[in-house]
Amino acid sequence: MTEADWPRVWPFWREIVEAGETYAYPLDLTSEQARALWTMAPPGQTVVLEDDGEVLGSATMGPNRPGRGAHVGTASFMVSAKARGRGVGRRLGEFVVAWHREQGFRAIQFNAVVETNHAAVALWQSLGFRVVGTVPEAFDSREHGLVGLLVMHLDLMA
Template sequence: MDRDFSIREIGPDEFERAWPIFREVLARGESYNYAADLNLDGARAMWTNPPYRMFLAEADGGETLGCYKLGPNQRGRGDHVANASYMVAESAWGQGVGTALCEHSLTQARKAGYLAMQFNYVVSTNAAAVHLWLKHGFAVVGQVPEAFRHPTLGLVDIYVMHRML
């Protein structure tokens, strides 16, 4: 890890700490299929309403570096497979935050009783994310052609990625 920080669970009352990162990600439009006009309350509901749990990476000085949400990939008979979404502040790229969030989420998923983790919508051109997930044992188990409208590259593929826990 290149930077001293901690990761902790937060509730809806602290979601505003992560909102600047959401705005960055939405403005770039390169990695999430969220609506460009997603507002704070909508994002808070998506990331903190049960069954989802949210975690925040904070620098020792209190700066928010990144976040992730963890919950079931599906309800009912598929709820033994976890799903997670991650965001890292652009100012923290390359400092080990994404790696730490991924490792933390895998540990939390195991503790919660999940047997596997699946990502349903990894944009194929998000090279840093694809590399990170592969490094942590995920495999591309599906590819959907031209499923994402990238703001500069046009239609690009998305991956479904999976690993057992």
């Protein structure tokens, strides 16, 4: 993702956060605050998937924890509402898994997949992730109330 991409990511980033179903970011963030939270500095990176000049989605990836936890990666994904159902999430997910392998990570851990985000859970499971735990009532979904956050894991050494 380049500096020029953020203004094309920000509208769907804000829309997804404000929907209150998948991310626990504060609702009152400015564009610059949101960009600082979303973009990953090296050794991580943030990417966009675009088609014909339109940004369809974005992913951020890198170490899940610093220091002695840096051998396990993590990632986050957002897909524009206009691009849903077109395989954008899968393409971003496949890219993220390949990137983590190329960078020598031993695993990928998703710390907080909202359990009612059925499309994301199914996608990650189809890419080999498994649920290793649930934090009960850890997310306040606008539609469903208090729901669990799944911790998902992919062993890259298997």
